[in-house]
Amino acid sequence: MNTIKTTCPYCGVGCGIEATVEDRSAHRVSIKGDSNHPANFGKLCSKGATLGDTVSLENRLLYPSIHGQRVNWDSALNHVAERFNAIIAQHGPEAVAFYVSGQLLTEDYYVANKLMKGFIGTANIDTNSRLCMSSAVVGYKRAFGADTVPCNYEDLELAELILLVGSNAAWCHPIAFQRIRKAKENNPNLKIVVIDPRATASCDIADLHLPVKPGMDGLLFNGILTYLQQNSRIDRTYVDTHTDGFELALSEAMTTAGSIEQVAAGCGLTTEAVSTLFDWFASTEKTVTVYSQGINQSSSGSDKCNAIINCHLATGRIGKPGMGPFSFTGQPNAMGGREVGGLANTLAAHMDLENPEHVDRVGRFWGSANIADKQGLKAVAMFDAIAAGQIKAVWIMATNPVVSMPDADKVKRALQHCELVVVSDCIANTDTSQLAHVLLPATGWSEKDGTVTNLERRISRQRPLFPASGEAKHDWWIISQVGQRMGFKDAFNYQSSADVFREHAALSAFENDAEHQQRDFNLSAFAELDGPSYNALQPVQWPVTNQQTAGTARMFADGQYFTANRKARFIPIIPRPPVNAPDTDYPFTLNTGRLRDQWHTMTRTSLAAKLNAHRPEPFVEIHPADAERLGLAARSLAQVQSLWGSMLARVELNSGQQMGSLFVPMHWTAQLSSHGRMGALVNPVVDPQSGQPESKQTPVKIKAWPAQWYATILSRRPLQITGAEYQVSVRGDRYFRYELASTERGKDWRAWSRNLLAAVEHREDDHCWLEYSDQQAGHYRTAYLPDHELQACLLIGPDCELPEPGWLGSLFGKKELSRAERLSLLSGQPPKGEADIGRIVCSCFNVGEKTIRHAVQAQQIQSVAGISACLSAGSGCGSCVAELKEFLPKPS
Numbered sequence: 014m015n016t017i018k019t020t021c022p023y024c025g026v027g028c029g030i031e032a033t034v035e036d037r038s039a040h041r042v043s044i045k046g047d048s049n050h051p052a053n054f055g056k057l058c059s060k061g062a063t064l065g066d067t068v069s070l071e072n073r074l075l076y077p078s079i080h081g082q083r084v085n086w087d088s089a090l091n092h093v094a095e096r097f098n099a100i101i102a103q104h105g106p107e108a109v110a111f112y113v114s115g116q117l118l119t120e121d122y123y124v125a126n127k128l129m130k131g132f133i134g135t136a137n138i139d140t141n142s143r144l145c146m147s148s149a150v151v152g153y154k155r156a157f158g159a160d161t162v163p164c165n166y167e168d169l170e171l172a173e174l175i176l177l178v179g180s181n182a183a184w185c186h187p188i189a190f191q192r193i194r195k196a197k198e199n200n201p202n203l204k205i206v207v208i209d210p211r212a213t214a215s216c217d218i219a220d221l222h223l224p225v226k227p228g229m230d231g232l233l234f235n236g237i238l239t240y241l242q243q244n245s246r247i248d249r250t251y252v253d254t255h256t257d258g259f260e261l262a263l264s265e266a267m268t269t270a271g272s273i274e275q276v277a278a279g280c281g282l283t284t285e286a287v288s289t290l291f292d293w294f295a296s297t298e299k300t301v302t303v304y305s306q307g308i309n310q311s312s313s314g315s316d317k318c319n320a321i322i323n324c325h326l327a328t329g330r331i332g333k334p335g336m337g338p339f340s341f342t343g344q345p346n347a348m349g350g351r352e353v354g355g356l357a358n359t360l361a362a363h364m365d366l367e368n369p370e371h372v373d374r375v376g377r378f379w380g381s382a383n384i385a386d387k388q389g390l391k392a393v394a395m396f397d398a399i400a401a402g403q404i405k406a407v408w409i410m411a412t413n414p415v416v417s418m419p420d421a422d423k424v425k426r427a428l429q430h431c432e433l434v435v436v437s438d439c440i441a442n443t444d445t446s447q448l449a450h451v452l453l454p455a456t457g458w459s460e461k462d463g464t465v466t467n468l469e470r471r472i473s474r475q476r477p478l479f480p481a482s483g484e485a486k487h488d489w490w491i492i493s494q495v496g497q498r499m500g501f502k503d504a505f506n507y508q509s510s511a512d513v514f515r516e517h518a519a520l521s522a523f524e525n526d527a528e529h530q531q532r533d534f535n536l537s538a539f540a541e542l543d544g545p546s547y548n549a550l551q552p553v554q555w556p557v558t559n560q561q562t563a564g565t566a567r568m569f570a571d572g573q574y575f576t577a578n579r580k581a582r583f584i585p586i587i588p589r590p591p592v593n594a595p596d597t598d599y600p601f602t603l604n605t606g607r608l609r610d611q612w613h614t615m616t617r618t619s620l621a622a623k624l625n626a627h628r629p630e631p632f633v634e635i636h637p638a639d640a641e642r643l644g645l646a647a648r649s650l651a652q653v654q655s656l657w658g659s660m661l662a663r664v665e666l667n668s669g670q671q672m673g674s675l676f677v678p679m680h681w682t683a684q685l686s687s688h689g690r691m692g693a694l695v696n697p698v699v700d701p702q703s704g705q706p707e708s709k710q711t712p713v714k715i716k717a718w719p720a721q722w723y724a725t726i727l728s729r730r731p732l733q734i735t736g737a738e739y740q741v742s743v744r745g746d747r748y749f750r751y752e753l754a755s756t757e758r759g760k761d762w763r764a765w766s767r768n769l770l771a772a773v774e775h776r777e778d779d780h781c782w783l784e785y786s787d788q789q790a791g792h793y794r795t796a797y798l799p800d801h802e803l804q805a806c807l808l809i810g811p812d813c814e815l816p817e818p819g820w821l822g823s824l825f826g827k828k829e830l831s832r833a834e835r836l837s838l839l840s841g842q843p844p845k846g847e848a849d850i851g852r853i854v855c856s857c858f859n860v861g862e863k864t865i866r867h868a869v870q871a872q873q874i875q876s877v878a879g880i881s882a883c884l885s886a887g888s889g890c891g892s893c894v895a896e897l898k899e900f901l902p903k904p905s
């Protein structure tokens with residue numbers, strides 16, 4: 014057996030993995046955490062732990078195609094190169110664009126950026142990181158003169174106060190969160206504050222939760238700065254020695270924030286909560302402020318980042334153990350993308366397009382006289398330009414903009430009318446690939462070979478477990494081939510990912526010394542790395558230089574920044590609310606974000622039945638009082654609508670939601686749901702500095718959707734469903750699940766269900782079918798069991814009160830159903846004495862909510878440890894621990 018060390022391809026925590034290939038041809042691999050990797054020391058969350066379930070050939074894109082016709086690589090690459098060249102010849106380089114992703118490896122990303130900015134000669138290359146951390150980049154660059162993340166995971170463990178601002182790390186950065194949880198267990202003095210409009214799983218370890226009014230964090234941090242000044246907590250020596258611009262930033266903060274009462278009122282918080290936060294911040298030297306999409310995805314995201322950084326500079330709490338402003342990036346290689354200059358407004362190796370010296374330097378290094386010297390179009394503007402016909406060719410790599418962009422219906426229309434759409438993906442059917450003229454199959458995680466940088470600047474290797482599937486090729490190879498065929502032969506003559514990495518490292522070191530105004534990003538130690546050393550590369554934090562070969566754990570220890578005078582800059586902040594406030598037509602604020610067990614547009618995580626069990630369907634969370642006022646029942650379907658688009662989702666009541674706010678997960682696509690693609694609703698307004706969209710605060714309205722019937726279908730084989738407006742499909746363990754509903758009246762259910770199954774070959778004999786029908790009440794249930802083995806069951810009713818399919822699903826694991834099981838089948842309830850496990854909470858051990866509730870009650874369990882001891886739940890990856898707490902008796 015072959016054990017390979019690699020890195021998880023999901024979140025920015027960047028956990029190390031030990032993968033043991035059990036069967037190469039069957040793509041069978043067992044996954045465990047790498048106990049030596051400094052990001053996770055052996056731990057993995059639910060997504061990382063189930064990677065083995067996502068590496069099959071199911072739904073893989075395996076061959077290149079043009080207009081739906083399979084072609085060989087030569088034809089596909091020539092076609093792309095010729096069409097790009099023809100459009101450039103006719104309309105100029107500004108008529109073409111790349112839209113890339115923080116899920117490319119650094120090597121892929123480097124080559125894409127080099128081709129567009131260095132040789133095609135325009136900066137029209139932008140990335141999904143625009144939607145993710147472009148505001149954080151602006152924040153760091155404005156303050157430090159470079160996009161430098163100062164902190165590391167150890168700082169989380171050394172801190173005495175951690176603010177989680179707009180970060181649901183419990184679900185989105187689970188292993189980093191578990192390190193915080195552990196640190197808190199080890200150090201009772203460590204306080205955790207969660208600043209988030211809704212109560213999230215991260216509140217589980219919080220000493221204080223501030224349910225801030227959506228979008229008002231800038232005011233809160235201006236309030237902190239004001240309080241620090243008023244209570245003589247400013248570190249004057251640090252401010253005078255290492256910073257510029259304090260007075261102006263302070264006076265702006267004082268003018269806009271006012272008293273604690275005024276801050277509390279503006280932020281929708283109690284005075285008590287705000288003064289506790291201010292007091293803790295002022296009195297705790299070792300403070301880390303973690304911030305993520307609740308800050309970045311805002312029309313004033315850049316300013317919010319600087320409002321946070323201002324507070325750290327004012328107290329000198331940066332560059333020292335246990336403190337600092339810590340932006341948590343999301344994607345596995347968002348950081349690598351920043352390093353290669355993948356954003357339309359940056360240049361390679363942390364250099365700037367607007368700096369002629371930098372442009373000249375990169376041009377000389379690449380040997381190109383045609384390098385872009387001004388910013389390209391940022392994501393939203395780029396798709397607008399496609400819609401307007403100014404951009405005529407776009408190449409989309411490793412991202413799914415038809416789902417994830419704001420105003421996603423407009424993005425879809427733009428691509429429908431674009432002259433040339435090229436899509437590189439490892440998955441065949443995505444909402445974006447449906448609109449491609451040319452499809453290029455990329456290798457997937459288990460086949461890729463290269464590097465990623467995690468959120469603490471740590472570079473780790475991704476190593477291949479299997480050879481490429483079908484005709485899939487590495488992204489860097491595909492781009493290089495197109496580059497060569499466009500006429501740039503020498504510049505793209507790479508033979509391996511090591512070749513690319515070496516060049517990337519060499520560029521970072523090129524003229525990077527005191528004489529040339531030193532830059533933060535420097536991999537001089539790797540500028541001559543040979544193949545074997547690249548293969549053996551150990552996780553290391555940049556800068557990694559010839560002087561400092563072990564890398565750099567923490568930045569700014571010496572108080573020297575990357576501005577011209579080496580001082581950090583305060584930025585004066587005038588807090589702004591979201592651009593579009595709720596009004597009488599659209600009275601709710603729509604918040605969007607992530608779930609524990611899904612990754613973005615679900616192209617990969619939806620392949621793992623275990624991950625689908627946690628939250629199988631798109632939903633909208635609403636405060637129970639709002640739901641009652643609007644007549645929205647739990648589990649019923651509601652229509653959520655904005656000025657831009659609409660969606661349907663199950664109503665979930667949650668008192669952790671603010672009144673006037675709704676939350677929907679960002680994950681569902683048109684591949685998996687008829688009406689769950691939330692991007693269609695999202696306001697495309699952007700931050701003027703960063704171009705990042707305001708994805709968390711779209712004004713919407715919500716109303717009941719008048720469904721006449723609901724249905725749940727479980728089938729051993731996938732079905733082609735027709736005749737239901739609302740549809741969601743879910744991959745289960747050994748079965749496929751469909752949730753359906755319609756506003757049309759019921760039909761001849763028997764004919765309809767037999768017709769559905771007819772497509773997947775079945776025996777007509779009546780004795781294979783169980784059936785229950787109550788026409789008057791609108792109930793119909795049927796099951797198809799040739800030879801007593803369950804093949805499908807359909808439960809149809811007039812309302813949403815259908816049984817949760819937990820127990821039904823388990824029947825697909827049985828060769829033959831017992832008489833008792835057949836008798837209970839149509840009730841959807843297990844026979845007496847057998848427990849229904851209910852919705853899965855712990856995906857590692859497949860423990861459902863009913864089991865947990867029952868055990869807690871029967872055995873009077875008082876702690877999560879008690880649940881784990883009894884059911885194992887929570888003792889695997891630990892991602893469900895916060896949820897397990899909800900089953901414990903509430904302290905009276």
Ligand SMILES: Nc1nc2c(c(=O)[nH]1)N[C@H]1C(S)=C(S)[C@@H](COP(=O)(O)OP(=O)(O)OC[C@H]3O[C@@H](n4cnc5c(=O)[nH]c(N)nc54)[C@H](O)[C@@H]3O)O[C@H]1N2
Pocket residue numbers: 024025145178179180181182184185186208209210211213225226227228229230305306307308342343344604605606607608609610611612613709
């Ligand atoms: N399971 C899972 N993990 C992931 C991902 C995934 O798809 N699934 N994606 C990865 C990626 S790319 C990213 S960028 C990260 C994102 O990680 P996070 O930023 O932690 O995730 P989100 O759920 O997008 O948003 C975080 C929180 O911001 C809150 N919020 C909304 N509006 C406001 C506001 O006005 N103020 C404040 N303070 N908070 C607000 C939301 O309620 C939400 O709980 O996750 C990464 N990790």
Ligand SMILES: Nc1nc2c(c(=O)[nH]1)N[C@H]1C(S)=C(S)[C@@H](COP(=O)(O)OP(=O)(O)OC[C@H]3O[C@@H](n4cnc5c(=O)[nH]c(N)nc54)[C@H](O)[C@@H]3O)O[C@H]1N2
Pocket residue numbers: 114116117118141142144145146306310343344410411412413414416417418419437438439440443455456457458461488605606607612613614615616617679691692695708709
């Ligand atoms: N409303 C709202 N919208 C959001 C967000 C939000 O919180 N709310 N979050 C935003 C953020 S932070 C992000 S990061 C984006 C994410 O949004 P997307 O980037 O659109 O989402 P993914 O599903 O990760 O898309 C990645 C695609 O690349 C493919 N892929 C995976 N690996 C490879 C590879 O190695 N090579 C190639 N060529 N393809 C590959 C996958 O199959 C998938 O189709 O969404 C943004 N959109």
Ligand code: SF4
Pocket residue numbers: 021022023024025026027028053056057058059060061062185186187188189
């Ligand atoms: S926390 Fe989970 S998703 Fe993130 S890198 Fe680690 S195992 Fe992967």
Ligand SMILES: [Mo]
Pocket residue numbers: 144145146343344
């Ligand atoms: Mo992201």
